[in-house]
Amino acid sequence: MNILIVEDELPARDLLKAGLAEVWPQARLVGECASIAETLAFFQSQTSVDLAFFDIRLSDGLSFEIFRQFPVHIPVIFLSAYDQYLLEAFHTNSIDYLLKPLKTEQLRTALGKYEQLKSHFLLQLPQLLQHLQAPQAYKTRFLAEKGGDYFPIDIADIAYFFSEYKLCFIMTFSGTRYLVEKSLAALEAELDPAVFRRANRQVIVSNRAVKRISSVSKSKLLLELQPSPPFEVLVSQEGAAGFKVWVGG
Incomplete structure (x- = not known):
């Protein structure tokens, strides 16, 4: 686990390192920075970091300036002798805010929170990847009713869907109307948006059904x-x- 420490006070930095050695001995310190400029230079080096500790008041300004100048994507635990920056800290990547002087139990709790968050997202990752990688499956056929009988209607035969008297219908290119037992909202979610689009609250049209578009008031x-x-x-x-x-495609 790679750790970055951004702290301009040497005693506070040494105290944090001692706490990490006690609570999280497996941690590997990959960087120590004392200013905004040093931290920005460190991030530009592209060194791999899993978690960072940021003092808020640095020698050349507040560490929030780092987030304004560089896209920091790692979780951060802030350290400060003041609680006045708490709200601003949680507008960044903060997962905790520890008040100085740092206590070992505070550090242990903060690192426990990091581990819980990490475990949660690692458990969710396979499902997320599966969702991202799986292509969206759109309907290719609808079962629709006409005269008490049901007919499978291929998607390529549908010109548009429309609602009338709180019922939804399919209109085919051949001019036949069928009742479909779904709402337009449900149908819209099942249709390929490259082929079908909601024209208004009443109609979802196929791009093949649009013969002319006229501008009106x-x-x-x-x-x-x-x-x-x-x-x-x-x-x-x-x-x-x-x-x-x-x-127009």
Whole structure:
């Protein structure tokens, strides 16, 4: 476990190192810095660090300035003789804030918190990686109802989905309407966003169904769909630009 200490007072630094040797003997000290400038130079060296201890008041300013000048991605335990910086500390990478003079039990508790956080995220990592690596599976077929019978409808045959009287329907390119037992919100989550897009609260359209786009009042869009629906399909001013980009691919 690689440790960085940022502390401009030698007695405080020695006290911390002694505490680490007692509480966490497996720790390996890879850097000691006494100023903002030294710390920035250390980070630019790209030395691997797992955990850092930062004194807040350094010889050339507050250590928060380091975070403003360099993307620090490691967890940090802050050390200070004052509690006035507590809130600002937790706006950075802080996992704990220890008041000086440092006590061994404080250090032990802070390191225990680090280990708990580390264990938690290591346990979650396989699931996270699996989620990130697994391609999104979109629906390729829907089971829809017409006249009391159910029919599998391939996604390539669907021109748009629409809601009417609190029911949701599929309209195929052949002009046949089917009832589907899902809400538009549920359907939207199952559809490939490269192919289907929510035009408004009432309609989700396939890009293949859009035959013409006309500008109307207040920069709204009027869509001409094929087959033609029995109502106007308008895209709001807020959604107009994104919709045109989507249709254009």
